[in-house]
Amino acid sequence: xxxxxxxxxxxxxxFNRHTLLRVGxxxxxxxxxxxxxxxxxxxxxxxxxxxxxxxxxxxxxVGRLVEKKGFFILIQAxxxxxxxxxxxxxxxxxxGEEEPALRAxxxxxxxxxxxxxxxxxxxxxxAAAMRTASLVVLPCVxxxxxxxxxxxxxxxxxxxxxxxxVSTALSGIPEIVADGETGYLVPPGDPARLAAxxxxxxxDRALAERLGRAGRERAADRFDLRTNVARLRDWFFPDSxxxxxx
Numbered sequence: 001x002x003x004x005x006x007x008x009x010x011x012x013x014x015f016n017r018h019t020l021l022r023v024g025x026x027x028x029x030x031x032x033x034x035x036x037x038x039x040x041x042x043x044x045x046x047x048x049x050x051x052x053x054x055x056x057x058x059x060x061x062v063g064r065l066v067e068k069k070g071f072f073i074l075i076q077a078x079x080x081x082x083x084x085x086x087x088x089x090x091x092x093x094x095x096g097e098e099e100p101a102l103r104a105x106x107x108x109x110x111x112x113x114x115x116x117x118x119x120x121x122x123x124x125x126x127a128a129a130m131r132t133a134s135l136v137v138l139p140c141v142x143x144x145x146x147x148x149x150x151x152x153x154x155x156x157x158x159x160x161x162x163x164x165x166v167s168t169a170l171s172g173i174p175e176i177v178a179d180g181e182t183g184y185l186v187p188p189g190d191p192a193r194l195a196a197x198x199x200x201x202x203x204d205r206a207l208a209e210r211l212g213r214a215g216r217e218r219a220a221d222r223f224d225l226r227t228n229v230a231r232l233r234d235w236f237f238p239d240s241x242x243x244x245x246x
Contacts, residue, residue: 003027008235009034012151013172037232038175040225041156048162048216049131051209057088057202060133060163062126062154065096068147070139070168075102076191077139077198079109086199088114090137093129095120126154130161134208135201138167141188151176156223159183159215164201164208166194176223182215 003009003024011017017036024030063069071092078090092102092115099117106115121129130136136158140149151172158165159176165183167173179185184197201208 003030003034007033010037010232010235011035012037012039013175015172015175016150035235037235038223038228039151039153039156040228041153041160041219041223042225043160043220046127046130046157046160048212051205053131054134055089055132056134056205057086058133059088059090059135059137059198059202060093060129060158061090061137062093062129063138063152065092065094065098065102067098067143068140068149069094070141070188071098071102072105073139073141073189073191073194074137075105075109075111075115077194078111078115080191080195081199081202082109082111082114084195084199086202088198088202090115091118091129091133092116093118093121093126126157127161130158130163133163134205135198136163136165137194137198138165139186139188139194140168140170140173142170149173156219159212159219160223162212162216164211164215166198166201176218178214178218181211182218183211 004027011020014036017034020034021030061071061074065071081088103117106112136154138152138155140152142148148171155165155167155176159182165177167177167185168188169185170188174185177183177185186193186197201211
């Protein structure tokens with residue numbers, strides 16, 4: 001009903017757009033008035049740090065500690081990395097209802113020294129943490145209630161910082177991460193596969209730098225906040241004197 005009555009319908013990913021087209025099948029003109037506008041990131045605020053400031057083996061995971069973020073899978077993958085002797089540390093930034101259970105899993109796997117819970121932090125401290133990290137991981141899953149991330153902002157921020165990213169092939173995430181070019185995508189809920197792709201990025205600095213450079217370029221091309229907000233303005237105010245290309 002809302003899409004039928006709307007003059008313009010905006011969503012954040014092509015995945016969502018195709019979903020909404022199916023939901024709204026039969027609505028006259030929906031194909032034309034339903035548009036995709038990616039979220040944006042401030043490229044001046046999130047910038048690559050000197051590579052010599054990055055701590056080898058340090059991975060960063062940022063998000064609410066809730067089921068759909070997949071942090072249980074990440075901790076299991078960390079256990080596999082530890083078994084294989086891969087040097088790493090994992091910093092979890094965020095808070096949420098699953099924190100007690102996640103801490104219990106860390107203890108059960110003997111990862112207390114490798115996995116740190118840093119709580120919820122302001123964006124300035126998140127950006128600072130990214131300047132010392134070597135990898136950002138977000139292994140999203142579909143929650144039991146069907147909830148799933150649409151276009152996780154932390155992946156945009158990480159790529160803007162020139163960091164390689166590892167995530168899962170869900171919803172709009174493949175529109176962010178170019179698999180094998182800016183990072184890696186794995187099936188959701190697979191800690192063994194997650195560990196398998198994290199290990200080489202943690203151990204091979206040249207690989208991490210190559211993926212990170214490509215990620216920064218992709219962030220600038222697709223997810224520049226100023227460009228994407230200007231596009232929104234043009235849609236809302238088509239007679240604006242300042243326009244960007246479609």
